[in-house]
Amino acid sequence: MVLLALLLTAATGAFAAPPIRLHPENPRWFEWRGKAVALITSAEHYGAVLNRDFDFRRYLETLEREGMNYTRVFAGSYVEPAGAFGITRNTLAPASGRFLAPWERSDQPGYAGGGNKFDLDRFSSDYLARLRDFLAEAGRRGIVVELTLFCSTYGDAQWALHPFNPTNHVQGLTVPSWKSLNTLPAAAPAVLAHQLALTRHLVRELNAFDNLIYEIQNEPWADQHAMGDFINPYLTDRHSFPNAVEVTTAESVAWQRVIARAIADEEARLPHRHLIAQNVANFRLALNEGDLVPEASIVNFHYAYPEAVHWNRGLQRVIGYDETGFAGNQDATYRRQAWNFVLSGGGLFNSLDYSFAVGREDGTDIANQAPGGGSPTLRRQLKILSEFLHSFDLATLQPDPLLVQRAPGAVVRALSHPGRAHALYVEGRGPTTLTLKLSKGRWVAEWISVTDGSVLKQEIMVSRGRGVELTGPDCSDGVAVRLLPR
Secondary structure: OOOHHHHHHHHHOOOOOOOOOOOOOOOOOOOEEOOEOOOOEEEOOOOOOOOOOHHHHHHHHHHHHHOOEEEEEEEOOOOOOOOOOOOOOOOOOOOOEEEEEEEEEEEEEEEOOEEEEEEEEEEOHHHHHHHHHHHHHHHHHHOOOEEEEEEEOOOOHHHHOOOOOOOHHHOOOOOOHHHHOOEEEEEHHHHHHHHHHHHHHHHHOOOOOEEEEEEEEEEEOHHHHHHOOOOOOOOOOOHHOOOOOOOOOHHHHHHHHHHHHHHHHHHHOOOOOOOOEEEEOOOOOOOHHHHHOOOOOOOEEOOOOOHHHHOOHHHOOOEEEEEEOOOOOOHHHHHHHHHHOOOOOOOEEEEEOOEEEEOOEEEEEOOEEEEEEEEHHHHHHHHHHHHHHHHOOHHHHOOOOOOEEEOEEEEEEEEEEEOOOOEEEEOOOOEEEEEOOOOOEEEEEEEEEOOOEEEEEEEEEEEEOEEEEEEEEOOOEEEEEEEEOO
């Protein structure tokens, strides 16, 4: 086994360190390369590997330079048509003939997206080489990759390009309905066999990488609720759905368990074990263990509210927010989402960044027509969040609902190492006065701008173990507060 690990490492350029894992002392966060980390990014729309025209090296260089430590990519079992979801220059919609899937092309013409049909019995060496190069480059730059193995299909336009569509491969598999493609009992048993074969193939070939997380499926609730026409989650009347816009069905969870077991079973014979993420709902949902795949260590929400963290704090898993980006192009929208979620205890945040496009892999395509935003400015502001959070002994921080006793006109999120350190995020109307329950002693309070990282105000307080008032600057745009004993 040791020899195998060394051979894999040499062949792939991967690191020999153990893969990223939940922090053993505080599973709300990750541990990677000996440090407690939260994963925070504003990243491209998942096509960095499958789109041959996308210069992923320039992209990863940009993420590293701008302080992002995470990106999410799709494995190529799903691809989008041009213009899908209102995205003009969509990295997940390659030009004709430029889609690089995990399977080899056959000698038969006729793939709907250009080029020959796929041979689902043969894996593509070109695809695997590009995926490995991507992971190796990301690892060298301190970036963790969430590899999403499968995705809902959403509509007929996507199904027309899908590798499992019988018209797009030479096997001619029988698929009664794409809406039940990722469910059990399997609507198409032959498709399930190919899904499992792909899963095991990737798990074997990528075992050496320490910067890899597997996500089972993107938005598994979508097809089961007939979302042929995409529902913008920000425009949906959420009051009609007390927990979430869509809830994953039992048939979907059963299928996800089969995929997760295949990952775990394959890795049982390999040197390393990788984290598995399960995407559960839009917005928020109070979960129990029966809703989850046992092998899943990360619970991912989309378009999440802080309640997604609060309601699930007992799960002993990382709670992630691995997609936002359908709420217009204002940086402040996504900056606020990030601060509110992460300072509630969420360990992972990803904003879809449409400023990354083919030919603009440096993230400067701010004129891209899309339902969301993304810009160098947003990434600078998310870097401030990351640096603020990692300035603490992160493994010791837990959500602290008792720290703030009063905060008139403001919403406050707080993480604490009681008696040692407190991290707060405050949104209010103008200057805000907080009443805090601090341990006895002298404390230094710094109010920090979330837009440029500057210290707006600093003061020393004395606590006698009762409520201490702390008045800060204008919090209309949100302000961070660092509290440390002096």
